[in-house]
Amino acid sequence: xxxxxxxxxxxxxxxxxxxxxxxxxxxxxxxxxxxxxxxxxxxxxxxxxxxxxxxxxxxxxxxxxxxxxxxxxxxxxxxxxxxxxxxxxxxxxxxxxxxxxxxxxxxxxxxxxxxxxxxxxxxxxxxxxxxxxxxxxxxxxxxxxxxxxxxxxxxxxxxxxxxxxxxxxxxxxxxxxxxxxxxxxxxxxxxxxxxxxxxxxxxxxxxxxxxxxxxxxxxxxxxxxxxxxxxxxxxxxxxxxxxxxxxxxxxxxxxxxxxxxxxxxxxxxxxxxxxxxx
Ligand code: A2P
Numbered sequence: 001x002x003x004x005x006x007x008x009x010x011x012x013x014x015x016x017x018x019x020x021x022x023x024x025x026x027x028x029x030x031x032x033x034x035x036x037x038x039x040x041x042x043x044x045x046x047x048x049x050x051x052x053x054x055x056x057x058x059x060x061x062x063x064x065x066x067x068x069x070x071x072x073x074x075x076x077x078x079x080x081x082x083x084x085x086x087x088x089x090x091x092x093x094x095x096x097x098x099x100x101x102x103x104x105x106x107x108x109x110x111x112x113x114x115x116x117x118x119x120x121x122x123x124x125x126x127x128x129x130x131x132x133x134x135x136x137x138x139x140x141x142x143x144x145x146x147x148x149x150x151x152x153x154x155x156x157x158x159x160x161x162x163x164x165x166x167x168x169x170x171x172x173x174x175x176x177x178x179x180x181x182x183x184x185x186x187x188x189x190x191x192x193x194x195x196x197x198x199x200x201x202x203x204x205x206x207x208x209x210x211x212x213x214x215x216x217x218x219x220x221x222x223x224x225x226x227x228x229x230x231x232x233x234x235x236x237x238x239x240x241x242x243x244x245x246x247x248x249x250x251x252x253x254x255x256x257x258x259x260x261x262x263x264x265x266x267x268x269x270x271x272x273x274x275x276x277x278x
Contacts, residue, residue: 009158012104012135014071014183016222016245018043019238020231022050029055030062032233037063037070039238045161045185045229047075047108048093049277057097072099075108075139076124079278081116086123094132105133106161110145111276117141121149137161139187140272143176150180161185162272164226166217166257167196168265174226186221189228190214192267201256211240211247218244220257 019041024032029052033044037059046056053074060070074097080089094102105124110117124136137159138146150156160177164170164186177184190196202213209216214230214237221228222245230241249257269275 009135012071012158014159014227015042016227017041017218017242018045018071018073018185018227018229020187020189020229021046021052021056022231023052024231024233025050025052025055027055030058033059034063035235036232036238037065039235040242041238042069043071043073043227043229045073045187047077048080048089049075049077049108053093053096054098057099061098067099071103072097073104073106074102075106076120077278078109078111078114078276081107081111081114081120083119083123086120087126090123090127090132101131102133104135104137104159106137106139106157106159107141109140109275109277110138110142110272111278112145112273113276117145118148118152121153121155125153125155135159137182139185140270142272143173143180145272146176146180146182156180157182159183159185159227161187161229163188163266163270164221164228165189165191165196165265165267166199166202166220166260167191167262168267169224169258169261171261174224178225184226186226186228188267189221189230190217194267196260199260201260205249205253205256209247211244215240215244215247216249216253216257219247219249220254223249223254 019036074093127133135158137157139161205216206213232238
């Protein structure tokens with residue numbers, strides 16, 4: 001079943017679809033994230049650089065959902081990879097949510113020219129040992145970056161969150177993550193609602209199935225074993241995106257979606273080998 005939760009470690013069970021929160025800030029952000037929790041989302045994806053850990057935490061605290069049923073994620077920005085700065089930033093992330101811990105904490109980008117991501121990983125390991133964060137992972141890490149973390153610390157990330165949508169399906173990255181026991185999460189799973197949503201291959205499958213194009217795309221992610229993190233503002237879109245996990249595409253439909261792949265399919269040319277974020 002595509003909706004079976006994956007368990008990268010004994011005490012972390014991930015839902016098939018999570019909720020992206022970039023740009024959801026302030027009171028509007030709190031209301032939107034609260035609606036997502038009401039709709040049934042149990043994995044929320046935030047970041048220090050989204051400047052919305054406060055809104056996400058406020059929504060979680062105000063919701064009637066038991067705290068241990070929600071996986072709250074945040075990420076360490078590139079400007080704070082140095083050990084002491086990373087420790088203070090993780091502490092700040094937790095304070096900003098108003099929660100007593102975060103469930104998943106990721107290094108946002110490897111920033112290879114800065115070359116301090118192994119040092120940052122040491123700080124995440126310490127934060128986990130202190131109970132500030134329950135699980136640790138990475139985002140935008142190429143296999144070579146992951147392998148360095150493991151070689152130098154012996155600790156493997158539980159997830160790797162990367163850009164992944166039908167224009168950019170990341171076959172090699174997915175295989176590399178899977179070989180290391182790492183769950184691949186997808187950012188911009190809908191391609192930021194660009195021309196992807198008008199692709200005839202997708203509109204045809206959607207019409208055949210009586211579902212939306214967004215649901216076809218998200219069902220494709222789930223069918224690949226990837227955990228998509230769509231962001232949606234309206235309750236209707238939030239609900240349809242979550243329900244996509246129940247849609248199982250046929251092998252032919254999966255292959256048809258795979259035909260949309262482009263070698264240069266990234267939305268904004270953000271290749272983690274060279275692109276850096278601070
Ligand atoms: P909105 O936030 O106004 O609901 P991604 O997750 O790939 O970054 O894409 C996010 C974009 O996709 C947002 O503009 C969002 O719009 C839009 N979006 C989210 N869900 C749907 C949907 N079910 N149908 C169409 N557009 C959607």
